[in-house]
Amino acid sequence: MKYNIVFKFLAIALCALMLLGAAGSAAAIIGMTEAGLYDISVEELRDRYIRSDGASMADHIAVYYAEANLGGVPEALAEPTVYYLGPWGRTGWFYGVFDPAHAGYVxxxxxxxVLESGGAENLTxxxxxxxxxxxxxxxxxxxxxxxxxxxxxxxxxxxxxxxxxxxxxxxxxxxxxxxxxxxxxxxxxxxxxxxxxxxxxxxxxxxxxxxxxxxxxxxxxxxxxxxxxxxxxxxxxxxxxxxxxxxxxxxxxxxxxxxxxxxxxxxxxxxxxxxxxxxxxxxxxxxxxxxxxxxxxxxxxxxxxxxxxxxxxxxxxxxxxxxxxxxxxxxxxxxxxxxxxxxxxxxxxxxxxxxxxTLAPGAYRYDSEYALLNQVWGYRNSLLAIMGVCLLVFAVLAVYLCCAAGRKSGSEEVHAAGFNCIPLDIYLAGGGLIIFGLFMAIVEFYDAADLFSQSIQTLCAGVLMTGYAMSLIFVGFCFACAAQFKTPGGYWWRNSVCWRCLNLLVRCVKGFFFGCGWLLGKLPMAFAALGRFLLVLLTPLRWLWKQVKKTFAKIGKSVNRVYSLMPLTWQWLLTGFIMVLLLFAALAGGSNLMVVLSLCACVVVVLYGAYSFGILLESAKRMGKGDLDTKVDDKYLIGGFRTFAGDLNDLAGVAVVAAQKQLKSERMKTELITNVSHDIKTPLTSIINYVDLLQKPHTPEEEKTYLEVLNRQSQRLKKLIEDLMEMSKASTGNLTADITKLDAVESVNQALGEFADKLEKAQLTPVFRHPEESVAMMADGRLAWRVLSNLLSNTVKYALPGTRVYIDVMAVEGKV
Structure with a gap:
């Protein structure tokens, strides 16, 4: 259970979360140390920057006013007096940092x-x-x-x-x-x-x-x-x-x-x-x-x-x-x-x-940032402990993942599987491109998108989600590295695209020299050699295409496998989470088409789930009523629904097989009771008859004969009862066997020797065919003798007189 894929998946997710927590705590500690927030409060820092920006704004306003009204600077050369570009390229902000709707100056x-004034008035x-x-x-x-x-x-x-x-x-x-x-x-x-x-x-x-x-x-x-x-x-x-x-x-x-x-x-x-x-x-x-x-x-x-x-x-x-x-x-x-x-x-x-x-609440450009900073500032003394706990949990999970990499539950063999089979250079390049794309998306959204311009909380949420995705990619790559490094035979290098390209390059070079020698040695066959050389040159492209197809197939198979291994409830929770993320992204992007498509996707998922559940429930009710021959149609079912349908079909098949076995067992029991009753009745009748004769007047010679018959029939009855008990023990699994190495040829010869007289009286000629060398077998000597004795007894009883009895001993695929 410790190497179960679900545990690995949860460990990777939690390890990435701990890595993000440690990195975030470290960034917060460094940022607050650089800003001096361990010595002053956020309000003091905000007041310091407001005074700095306000002083610069005052200098600009005074200079521009003096130049326009005292210095005689022409209007064509007049600089912008107050309004500068504000956040995200918006115009109409005081000096780029004060919102004129919530700020005013005189x-x-x-x-x-009063020489000049601007902005809002009568602020509360x-x-x-x-x-x-x-x-x-x-x-x-x-x-x-x-x-x-x-x-x-x-x-x-x-x-x-x-x-x-x-x-x-x-x-x-x-x-x-x-x-x-x-x-x-x-x-x-x-x-x-x-x-x-x-x-x-x-x-x-x-x-x-x-x-x-x-x-x-x-x-x-x-x-x-x-x-x-x-x-x-x-x-x-x-x-x-x-x-x-x-x-x-x-x-x-x-x-x-x-x-x-x-x-x-x-x-x-x-x-x-x-x-x-x-x-x-x-x-x-x-x-x-x-x-x-x-x-x-x-x-x-x-x-x-x-x-x-x-x-x-x-x-x-x-x-x-x-x-x-x-x-x-x-x-x-x-x-x-x-x-x-x-x-x-x-x-x-x-x-x-x-x-x-004069500044009203919300007038300063960075008020939302300071509000968030104020929340983080309250935990400044706990950040070091949080970072330590995150690093400790990360280290424990990293050790577990390194041990579990390449291993499967119930198997000691170490071999990369699933996502871990992806070549490390492809993994590294793909992960790097994804991380770069996420980073560029954050930069672009921060510069221009309305999604992150609404509030700093939205921006932080996006940064955290992107950071978690980057952490997942990093941890997954390290997990794949551990699995491939532990796989013997240099799997990590031989599985890489670089090694295969290098190998193909070597083959191409060899093919080139081979082609040159072939052309020099056999000039009439030069064109044929050139064709082979060109075919070798095209081989990397064909191989690369096959590898791309194989990689995508592995990725799809692995995703489907991971998805199928989850419980059905988890599958629906994950599907719902993905639908919510798509809808959130569509709403944030402001595209009506994407919103409509996301809603349609949600409706399709719900309808498909209802359809799949309906099919499964109907099939379960039908099987509960005894209809086990009709199978669940899983043609349009995927994921957990297909697995559940397969389980229902397997359950129906198992039930049918069990019923057939039960009927066969009952029939065999009936036949056994009938045969045993007949076999027991014969010696028992003889015993009763001869006991009755002994009770009547008889001679000593007759008494001796009667006693011999009674002894023989009682021994036969005893043997039948012992066989019945042995059969009962064998059916319940309580039969003990002393397995030893026996000579099969010698065992058969001994049995034939014991039944020689009986076979002769029955006019049966045994024909024993066996190899010249001895044939060994592992068996219990007593039980083996009983099997041979029963076979020969049945032969004596039921074989046609004057015929041959063929007995063959041979070794076939390790069995006798």
């Missing part, structure tokens, strides 16, 4: 006046955060029409950025020493790139991971769009074009090379062509007024304040404080003027703004 100045049961803002924003100095200048691109630069810019999904930065790629591609964007006309500018968002930029010169920089096409690629050294903006996100700007050389110079901007529409005079700055030092030591210029969106003029506001001495330029396309305009700007110090953020 931007205030130093006096507490909400959290409140305040973020002071500091930094710098772009202040426009001049807007001029672009003059005819030489193109900045060369043959080593590829630019396919559409007009107005494009979203970027990943960036690849190659240097002489390393290569680094940021972003996952697909619909997840990490920033926006645009062609300013005077260069290319890229700004990252919160979705972009951190990147460590080395000081090594770049050899190739590539920006890829959400459609997978290259937007921009340059093979020049642009390492000095990377920087960070006020929020700490990556910025790539090829106009920096020009802007660094375009420091404010004397009195006016360079003279432009006659088509220039706007010219702005900038006050002179020198090394004495704007030293090239840190922000704390720069004597900032002040220009007149402008409370509303400024108009670019030739005068500078008094309350605008610049944070650096150099000016920058960027370009945009003016739709009204249908011209490319050049904007000159400098970075000014941001006013003292404060952003107040």
């Amino acid at each position: 931007l205030k100045d130093a006096e507490g006046n 049961d909400a959290e409140w955060y305040s973020f002071p803002v500091s930094g710098s924003y772009k202040y426009v100095l001049s807007i001029t029409e672009k003059t005819a200048t030489a193109s900045q691109t060369d043959a080593s630069t590829y630019n396919a950025i559409p007009e107005g810019g494009a979203w970027v999904s990943n960036i690849t930065i190659d240097t002489e020493d390393s290569s680094e790629t940021v972003g996952r591609g697909g619909s997840i964007v990490i920033g926006y790139i645009k062609d300013t006309g005077n260069g290319v500018r890229f700004e990252a968002n919160s979705s972009m991971d951190e990147i460590d930029l080395s000081n090594a010169p770049t050899t190739c920089v590539t920006f890829v769009g959400v459609d997978g096409n290259v937007l921009y690629q340059t093979r020049n050294d642009v390492s000095d074009c990377f920087s960070g903006n006020e929020s700490g996100y990556l910025v790539f700007d090829t106009t920096r090379k020009l802007s660094r050389s375009a420091k404010t110079t004397p009195e006016t901007v360079p003279e432009t062509t006659d088509e220039t529409t706007v010219t702005v005079t900038v006050p002179e700055t020198t090394a004495e007024t704007v030293p090239d030092t840190t922000e704390e030591t720069v004597p900032f210029e002040t220009l007149p304040a402008n409370p509303t969106k400024p108009v670019v003029t030739d005068t500078a506001p008094e309350d605008v404080t610049f944070t650096e001495s150099e000016s920058h330029t960027m370009e945009y396309w003016d739709e009204d003027a249908q011209k490319t305009m050049v904007v000159a700007y400098r970075y000014a110090k941001l006013p003292a703004y404060t952003m107040e953020l």
Whole structure:
């Protein structure tokens, strides 16, 4: 029983579950250790990340507001103010992490006046955060029409950025020493790139991971769009074009090379062509007024304040404080003027703004993840014990499976069978493909599918199911390895496709050389040899096709065998579980056709079960009434139903055979009683008669004769009674036999010698034919003599006088 296939199946399933539990516990321990959740609570961790994301959002909102309302940045160059891509590519989220339906913000100045607000209002049961803002924003100095200048691109630069810019999904930065790629591609964007006309500018968002930029010169920089096409690629050294903006996100700007050389110079901007529409005079700055030092030591210029969106003029506001001495330029396309305009700007110090953020329950993008994390956090002190128990049970089950691999119940022979016969390389390749497919399915569902976008619990359920499937494949592969490694004769290697392909390759090489020798030796038969060679080359394909068919046949047979070995109740439970999984997958996939097909499959299974049960119940009732000749028709029955039908048919057959044996036994008993009664009656009658004669007057000679007859008939009666008792013992299995080695020829000669007189009186001539050498047999001497005595006695009684009695002794297939 310990090697029963059901026990093996349960052990594999439980072993995979323990492996998943141990891996999950280890992952949870590592994750919480990395997140510091053994020192702080989940609420503290959530508050820390909310404050970090809120501060970044406050910086963006304040900068964009200042640039639009104080810096005079044209609308064509205005950045997105608040809304970024949210989870799974959804738009309309505050900074990608706050849901505007459950969150609201207010931007205030130093006096507490509301400058800008957005999102939901009058939120109840909400959290409140305040973020002071500091930094710098772009202040426009001049807007001029672009003059005819030489193109900045060369043959080593590829630019396919559409007009107005494009979203970027990943960036690849190659240097002489390393290569680094940021972003996952697909619909997840990490920033926006645009062609300013005077260069290319890229700004990252919160979705972009951190990147460590080395000081090594770049050899190739590539920006890829959400459609997978290259937007921009340059093979020049642009390492000095990377920087960070006020929020700490990556910025790539090829106009920096020009802007660094375009420091404010004397009195006016360079003279432009006659088509220039706007010219702005900038006050002179020198090394004495704007030293090239840190922000704390720069004597900032002040220009007149402008409370509303400024108009670019030739005068500078008094309350605008610049944070650096150099000016920058960027370009945009003016739709009204249908011209490319050049904007000159400098970075000014941001006013003292404060952003107040209000969050209702469910406003934070990761609230569902934190809720799940909070549940796991409650078991943080038990995870190590759970992992230990899982590893212990896994080790015990692994030892059992290693011992049970290749063994069958009731047999000591070790040989791989069932699924374990599948070649290990096919098993490994197939299992690897299945695991890779499950992994890619999870990745795709996580990125785009509605199935896992509903809740983190659904995603975790899918991950657990996939992880359990991977664990089952791994444990099953190890079990197959153990079974094949234990099978003698190098079965695991000789059963593999690699070995067979290698063997076929060797045969092909031998065939090739044989063909070459044949052609050289017998040129007229060259075409025949070539044909044989081609046939050998085709042999691997034929063998591979046979192996594929054989493998699928084994898989189908093994699945059917495992399924049939389960009790009928388990079969129905398993079938119901599969139907529920199919229906769940169809509902989750959102396909009406799949839902209808799943429901139809469930109805078909139920109707088929009812039909099968009806046939079996009707057959059972018919057999119960005594109709054992009609068999159950199992033509359309499968699985447990076919097995049950076969059992009913076998039961009916056994009942018929038992009835026939009973009738035969009763008939033989009747005949035995009749024969024994007749045989006993003869000597008993003689005894009674001679006893009666002895009671009458008689002579001594007559008395002697009477006593001899009485003795002979009593001995005969005794023998009959002993035979009857021996027969009774033999029928009940209580007959004892002393088996020894006897000479069959000698036993027959002795019996013939004992019956020689009787045979002679009956005028019977015995003819004994036997081999010259002795013929040994294993038998009880007493019982063997009784058999021979009975045979010869019956011969004397019933054989025709004057005939021959043939007695043959021979050894046939180990029997005499």
